[in-house]
Amino acid sequence: MGLEDEIDEIEEEIANTPYNKSTEAHIGRLKSKLAEKKEKLEKQQSGSGGGGGYSVQKHGDATVALVGFPSVGKSSLLNSLTNAESETGSYEFTTLDVNPGMLEHRGANIQLLDVPGLIEGAASGRGDGQQVLAVVRNADLIVFVLSVFEIEQYDRLQEELYDINIRVDEEPPRVTVRPKIKDGIKITSSTDQDLNEETISDVLRDQGYVNADLNLQENVDIDRLIDGLMDNREYIPSITCVNKVDLIEPDYKQQVDELLRERGLDPEGEVTFISAEAERGLEALKDRIWENLGLIRVYMDKPGRGIDWEEPLVIEAGSTVGEAIGKLGGEMEERFRFARVSGPSATHDEQQVGTDHVLEDEDVLKLILRR
Numbered sequence: 001m002g003l004e005d006e007i008d009e010i011e012e013e014i015a016n017t018p019y020n021k022s023t024e025a026h027i028g029r030l031k032s033k034l035a036e037k038k039e040k041l042e043k044q045q046s047g048s049g050g051g052g053g054y055s056v057q058k059h060g061d062a063t064v065a066l067v068g069f070p071s072v073g074k075s076s077l078l079n080s081l082t083n084a085e086s087e088t089g090s091y092e093f094t095t096l097d098v099n100p101g102m103l104e105h106r107g108a109n110i111q112l113l114d115v116p117g118l119i120e121g122a123a124s125g126r127g128d129g130q131q132v133l134a135v136v137r138n139a140d141l142i143v144f145v146l147s148v149f150e151i152e153q154y155d156r157l158q159e160e161l162y163d164i165n166i167r168v169d170e171e172p173p174r175v176t177v178r179p180k181i182k183d184g185i186k187i188t189s190s191t192d193q194d195l196n197e198e199t200i201s202d203v204l205r206d207q208g209y210v211n212a213d214l215n216l217q218e219n220v221d222i223d224r225l226i227d228g229l230m231d232n233r234e235y236i237p238s239i240t241c242v243n244k245v246d247l248i249e250p251d252y253k254q255q256v257d258e259l260l261r262e263r264g265l266d267p268e269g270e271v272t273f274i275s276a277e278a279e280r281g282l283e284a285l286k287d288r289i290w291e292n293l294g295l296i297r298v299y300m301d302k303p304g305r306g307i308d309w310e311e312p313l314v315i316e317a318g319s320t321v322g323e324a325i326g327k328l329g330g331e332m333e334e335r336f337r338f339a340r341v342s343g344p345s346a347t348h349d350e351q352q353v354g355t356d357h358v359l360e361d362e363d364v365l366k367l368i369l370r371r
């Protein structure tokens with residue numbers, strides 16, 4: 001029996017076993033075995049497909065992957081969101097079925113990737129699947145693109161990404177495991193656990209741990225426990241947009257809202273309704289992309305040149321002055337004496353701060369350097 005058949009068989013058994021206290025340990029072991037087999041399969045495929053060690057070069061301040069079924073309007077969206085003049089020639093996707101574009105918004109350069117082959121090919125390991133996967137796994141944000149007529153596709157998109165070890169809108173499990181030389185498995189936990197210790201130890205042993213300290217900082221279920229033990233999971237936030245709204249009658253909108261709600265999506269707050277073709281809702285979508293990337297803009301006040309309002313330094317929210325300088329590189333770091341900050345993070349204009357001061361969006365930063 002091939003690996004894929006074994007995986008199918010285990011999945012079927014899990015689906016057919018009702019979950020309760022008496023089957024919990026058994027299901028734990030099945031899921032653990034499943035994770036192990038899937039990992040093996042993934043390794044095999046990346047080896048034979050030539051995608052091993054492949055990494056995608058990042059451009060710009062952040063990378064966003066558009067994920068959706070064929071014909072929902074991903075390429076139309078990419079074209080209407082990105083500057084047609086932006087240099088696309090320098091991208092290194094020659095062997096890949098990926099269309100890149102650069103979105104310039106609020107001073108940030110955001111790389112958008114349309115990944116047409118993802119849903120058909122990737123999860124099943126066909127074609128350039130592994131490489132396409134690498135593209136999505138590298139993204140800072142996933143934008144699900146749905147057609148207003150096919151909201152149900154959202155379910156498949158979620159499943160496919162889950163299958164390729166992408167955890168959408170989940171925080172990494174707060175699970176740490178430290179292998180040791182002897183003394184078996186010890187579990188410590190800062191919260192109550194629904195799983196019993198025996199199940200947890202079984203899962204650990206199935207993952208190859210004989211002697212280890214496991215610390216749990218959240219109440220894990222079996223899936224989260226396994227995820228926490230594996231280092232090949234990516235945790236990526238997402239937003240959803242619904243395209244082709246120019247084609248529906250106003251009455252139909254209620255039905256669409258209902259279908260979204262059934263999937264846990266709030267049509268008012270969480271979903272952006274757009275028309276890539278009629279260019280509707282695109283500004284709102286850009287804003288939402290920006291907001292969900294967790295970036296801030298810092299305007300540099302340069303000696304003799306004043307404040308550069310055009311090209312802010314774009315860095316992760318929560319960054320310190322030290323991290324901002326790190327991004328500017330070399331000389332700045334060595335010659336740094338102190339900084340002056342004006343704007344949201346400052347108590348007053350030109351507040352004198354050191355490297356550990358935490359910056360906020362739209363701060364103005366002046367670096368005072370040694371000569």
Ligand SMILES: Nc1nc2c(ncn2[C@@H]2O[C@H](COP(=O)(O)OP(=O)(O)OP(=O)(O)O)[C@@H](O)[C@H]2O)c(=O)[nH]1
Binds near residue numbers: 068069071072076243
């Ligand atoms: N009316 C309308 N048609 C749209 C809209 N967006 C895309 N389309 C049309 O839908 C069809 C598919 O659009 P594409 O942008 O090629 O879709 P895609 O998701 O990139 O599809 P693949 O390239 O197959 O992955 C094209 O005929 C578009 O003209 C829209 O907002 N409104």
